Amino acid sequence: MRLFDAHCHLQMPQFDADREEVIARMREKEVGGVIPGVDFATSVAALELAEKNDFLWAAVGLHPNDNPTEEFDTEKFLEIAKLPKVVAIGECGLDYFRSGGTDEEKIAQKKRFESQIELALTVKKPLIIHCRDSQQRIANTKSAHDDMLEILADYMGNHKSLQVIIHFATMSGEHAQKYLDLGCYLSFPGPITYTDMYDESIRLAPLDKILSETDSPFAAPVPNRGKRNEPIYVEDVIKKIAAVKNIAPEDIARQITLNSQGIFGL
Secondary structure (H helix, E strand, C coil), rough: CCCEEEEEEECCCHHHHHHHHHHHHHHHHHHHEEEEECCHHHHHHHHHHHHHHCCCCEEEEECCCCCCCCCCCCCHHHHHHHHCCEEEEEEEEECCCCCCCCHHHHHHHHHHHHHHHHHHHCCCCCCEEEEEECCCCCCCCCCCCHHHHHHHHHHHHHHCCCCCCCCCCCCHHHHHHHHHCCCCEEEEEEHHCCCCCHHHHHHCCCHHHHCCCCCCCCCCCCCCCCCHHHHHHHHHHHHHHHHHHHCCCCHHHHHHHEEEEEEEEH
């Protein structure tokens, strides 16, 4: 593999018309990738794609609010999480942007998330974390990142083997440093190419803690911003990381592939 996309939703309907062509382009460009589920059905679909392609792997999990009516069924998820093509649990976490405005919603999200931390510990596979804050947070209340950091500090302090990937790492440098201090990996997506507001987080991240992702089909990087995203565009994310780090893109790509192989056990 020359490049690696740590987070691409190839099982989603946006790829129904040309999924095989998208995967063929990945093969041609030597792009490996992890396909995360957002509920049980999409986790199974991710696994099916991964089992058909030797450069694809799956993550299985329940998003905090993509499918709010689905209860996390530990036994069902455990059955597929143990399979060799499943390399992580997720995406899972906290999302106060789309919901989570009430204390009850936040409690429910935390319970759902902690069940998946326990699953990750059981199967000894890393967590892929989704964490998104509300647009208008009430004064003196904790943000999603504040709550996430508190939960992770507790679990990672008591379970040194727990490995964590912060998906879509578009947070402040302050929060980025706190995640890095816990030992988390930061997975940088397409929006880092739109602006310099995430450059500090990129600069702070040690080379051995950086991953790259597209979050396909969403958030395509420049020069394809506004179009459907796909995994081969991860090269543009890597170029931006390289520019901020002042390191050759091929060297960044090589390091990210090594990081991906390490964290996902490939």
